[in-house]
Amino acid sequence: MIASILVLALVTLQRLGELVLAARNTRRLLAKGGREVGADHYSLLVLLHAAWLTGLWVLAWNKPVIWPWLAAFAILQGLRVWVIASLGERWTTRIIVLPGAPLVRRGPYRFLPHPNYMVVAGEIAALPLTFGLGLYAAVFSLANAAVLAIRLRAETRALNEGPSVVADGP
Numbered sequence: 001m002i003a004s005i006l007v008l009a010l011v012t013l014q015r016l017g018e019l020v021l022a023a024r025n026t027r028r029l030l031a032k033g034g035r036e037v038g039a040d041h042y043s044l045l046v047l048l049h050a051a052w053l054t055g056l057w058v059l060a061w062n063k064p065v066i067w068p069w070l071a072a073f074a075i076l077q078g079l080r081v082w083v084i085a086s087l088g089e090r091w092t093t094r095i096i097v098l099p100g101a102p103l104v105r106r107g108p109y110r111f112l113p114h115p116n117y118m119v120v121a122g123e124i125a126a127l128p129l130t131f132g133l134g135l136y137a138a139v140f141s142l143a144n145a146a147v148l149a150i151r152l153r154a155e156t157r158a159l160n161e162g163p164s165v166v167a168d169g170p
Helices: 002-031 039-060 067-090 115-130 134-160
Strands: 035-037 095-097
Touching: 002 035, 002 039, 002 067, 002 095, 002 115, 035 134, 039 115, 039 134, 067 115, 095 134, 115 134
Parallel strands: none
Antiparallel strands: 035 095
């Protein structure tokens, strides 16, 4: 039980810290002439992630930790840090287009166009599985896939508008 609470607390603190970083980076990008794309679906994305984490607190706080799944989640956190570090001040949870700025081609972006979304998809499954919540992992993975389909369409349209930076957040 203590391990479950500790894991959930650390993930919650991480996500809150990321929201602070994302807000700061969004303000900076907008101040540099960036514009937001796809804002209409952003609240759905926030609701999904808030429901996922809140539900984990309700269902998993007293569950035993399945250590191999926690290890998988930890590996995904390393990849998340790599994504955020690669984008630097361009990382945000919103889609921000900065006209004239080149696309980021370092870090995992050398290999994949949207590595953060792959990390998030893995996290949405791996953390519930850490607590033995397979059905929960499946339901939220499907919901995430639906929201990501909307988000990727918006982001792809923005990328096709020309050279720009589109921040690849959760």
